[in-house]
Amino acid sequence: MVRKAQFDDNDFILAAIELISLGGPAAATMAAIAKCAGAPTGSIYHRFSSRSALLGSAWFHCIAAMTGDILPHLSLGHNDDAIIALLQWTEANPAKARLIMLYGENDFIDGEIPTDLHKKLNGINKKLGTGLSALLQKKNKALSAANIALANFAIFDGPIAAMKPYLRARKPSPPLKCHEAALACGRASLELLE
Amino acid sequence: MVRKAQFDDNDFILAAIELISLGGPAAATMAAIAKCAGAPTGSIYHRFSSRSALLGSAWFHCIAAMTGDILPHLSLGHNDDAIIALLQWTEANPAKARLIMLYGENDFIDGEIPTDLHKKLNGINKKLGTGLSALLQKKNKALSAANIALANFAIFDGPIAAMKPYLRARKPSPPLKCHEAALACGRASLELLE
């Protein structure tokens, strides 16, 4: 009932993503986020219990967006497609990509985060694990810790490392060589699966 | 003349490295650094003009230490040896490695840093560039921007990405597979040199 809200969760999450992309986590003060969204600082606390809760939600938002584009390929066992999807998602969503790839979960979440957000984050991590396991199974490889770590490097960490310099420099689109390096690195790593 | 100093630059630099390794840059407050070194906070300002200057020096200390172990191999054109040296240095110096590999220069240096530190940082970056160029020349490859970026990924960013999960988890020594992945990724990337 009653008054229609002028701002919703997403307004603040998107403002936070924008600010973090431009100036890192330190630039995303509550005052700056409010200003960027066109709201007074107090209003944020009607949506989020704390700064950690807000930045954690922004982090989840970005991870979930990326994951949605990658997981289907993993389920099918198509590692090249998964890497290509990651590269394309990064080009299409530079701000969100910068958030995920240039910073770490720890840069956003300090103290306690709300239980539901915690569950969401656990859920997405579990999904990622499941995806990597699916890839291994499609390739008839053991689900050992070593193999999962290897697959994680091949699909995520390696390609991300290849793109990082370009993300940092805000080059709109990484040169071809960067994509090739990401793919070559991924393939070479998967060769090591046992 | 006069009174002998009780603390020197290195005492504070090492304390900062220790604290950052344990709790990230945010844990390295001036008070914490002083306590860790057994000095009062005020004393730090007799050595460093600001927190940025101190953390910047810590960053330089770590980069210089690592570089010293890697560069000779690059000059000789031995890419595998360079990567192996990086892996070994990381195992032997986990705290310094965490500083370099888990965080970025931006996490330490906010505002202005002293001119001499700035020069030191420029110097080390130039050395790294020279090292990579030497590697390319030994392999009879062009000194193009694309090739240098590729070599940088092959020698540094790729292997670092492979070790990151273990650094984060504070596993004392990365499993064999991680080393193999780093080498495989580096070799595959260098295959792409033109």
Next chain:
DNA sequence: TTTATTCTAGAATGATTATTTTAATTCATG
């Protein structure tokens, strides 16, 4: 011993910023 200088010591200051509080506004419903 005296003195000038560099240092330790730790409390005081000031700036930044997350969070809380209080007051005013809005609008679906009865």
Next chain:
DNA sequence: CATGAATTAAAATAATCATTCTAGAATAAA
């Protein structure tokens, strides 16, 4: 129209730190 819950709005509060200040201690040289 009047009500009152949900919201906006912005000022007040409180906590955290980097930095500065003031005082006292140490020591090499005069």
